[in-house]
Amino acid sequence: MTPRNPARFADSRREDRRRTFPALQPLDGQEFASSWWGNAWVEALEDTALDRARLVRGRAYAGRGHVDAITVTPGRVMAYVHGSRPRPYRTEIRLRTLTDEDWDDFLAAAASRPDHIAALLDKDVPHALATVADLLPTPGDLIPDCSCPDDGYPCKHAAALCYQTARLLDNDPFVLFLMRGRGEREILADLSHRNATRSAAERSGAATGTAVPTVPASEAFASRPLPPLPPPFAPPAHPGRPPAYPHTPGAPDPLALDLLATEAAARAHSLLTTGTDPVAQLTQWQDAVRLAAAHPGSGLTASTRALYRELAAATDHTPTDLARAVAAWRQGGLAALAVLEEPWDPPAGPFDRARPALIAADFPHFRPWRNHLSTGSLQLRFGRDGVWYGYESDPDREDWWPRGTPDADPVGALTALLDR
Structure with a gap:
């Protein structure tokens, strides 16, 4: 239906897709996020960072209130951040917006369950909805930009803006939806329309009293030749991606969950396509080396260093032992690991x-x-x-x-x- 006043409708839509939040009060030793989606935002920032020291300084800047008012529009978060110079720096965080098809999938999933709609109205994001359209950022999804001369990735000003943005997401997940391309009023209006259409269709079906088609039992159980089974679906080219896991107090370690889910998907894909399990014959130590070797190089992120420490401790080895074994595995797999660990006397030849x-x-x-x-x-x-x-x-x-x-x-x- 065409709106009665197209110009006014366009103005309302522009207003819905631009929100400015006043500067947040300084934090006194508190975490920047307590919700699982807010923590997912912080983890995407920290897993992207190439310099942990800049993250620490950015966290301190955010905690001391160096970030001015924050403006959020589709695909962009912008604020002026005060640094060591009198004039603040213009700082941005950019991220990908969702396509119309992604939004249609997300809204259809939300409208299909009343509890999802109720959760959104209560400023909560069900885990199932977040994975429908990749709402949450992943490492590398956040692109920082700042007018300061620091070429860090991110610089401390962009890191401060990211940490303060996590506080906005914590209070209102519709800020995340706006970053991905749609405003709160637009989303709620679409959900209301879909819900009304669904309810009308259900009432119409109940009113007509359409009889359920039936088949006589004698016909259903009569002996007859059966058609051949359809061919099986072709296996996917690659294992599926696991969802983003929250990092909340008392919850399992999200890195461990990600590793378990990724491993299960890879092994299931191998069984489906080759009929063999690639890790069934490995010892606990060999499997730990394989897991560590599949992870990006040690020392790049805190999560990678923690993975090495935990795998080494679980197998009664030191992190140095594990790093040496990983180098061998990357050199030539299980055969190269055996060369590292097993001296032997070769025959003449x-x-x-x-x-x-x-x-x-x-x-x-x-x-x-x-x-x-x-x-x-x-x-x-x-x-x-x-x-x-x-x-x-x-x-x-x-x-x-x-x-x-x-x-x-x-x-x-x-x-x-x-x-x-």
Whole structure:
């Protein structure tokens, strides 16, 4: 239906899609968010950050009230943030808006259940709704921009704005919906229309008293040839993504939940497509190494460092043991891990021919020990799979770490090690 006053309708829509919040009061040692969606926003910021020190300073700026009024529009959060100079910096956080199809999925899911509508009216976001259209940001979804000269990602001013925005989301989840593209009045009007349409259809069906179609039992149980079963659905190309898990007091660790869900999806996908479980034969230690190796490099984020500590403690190893084993796994999987941990005596053959080959290539100083050929800082290890694996150590320290690309030729493995 066309609105009676299109200009007034357009003005109302523009107002609904732009909200400005006055500067928030300073915090006194409190958390910036207590709701699960507010904490998800904070985690997306912290998992994106490349410098933890800037996060700490941004958190302090936000706590001391350095962030002025915050303006939220679709795809953008903007505020002026006071730093060390007299003039504040113009700071923005950008994120992707949802498509019309995403919004249609979200609103249809919300309107299908009265408890979802009631939760939204009560400023609460059911977990099931948040996953329908990827409402919550993920690491890398938040793009900071600031007029300050700091090239950090994010700078402390953008971090401060993110932390203060979490407080807005905590109080009103419709701020998150506005960031994703739609205002509160627009969403509630759409839900009201969908709910009214649904109720009218239910009343119409009840009023007509349409009879439920039936089939005589003798016909249903009569013997007859059955049609062939339809072909099975094609398996998906990749395992599905797990939902975003909240980080709330007393709840399970969201990183652990994410790992469990991701693992279950990957193993189910492998069983569906190959009929085998890729990790069924691994020991607890081997599986811990595999899990850590699948995670981004250690030391980048607090969550990754915590993962290494917990996996190492659970398997009676040190984080350094785990990091060395992860380097081996990334070098060549289970076979490379065995090379790291299991010295052995190879039979005569390829191992005995390795030293003459190295000498011919002008590498004469390797000394043998079991399946190792070593110098003061370089080492080649011969695996039971007939492949050579490169290792490095600081000179004369015997602190060997897997490096380079494995090769069936010892000269090739050494060349790959030296070319790093």
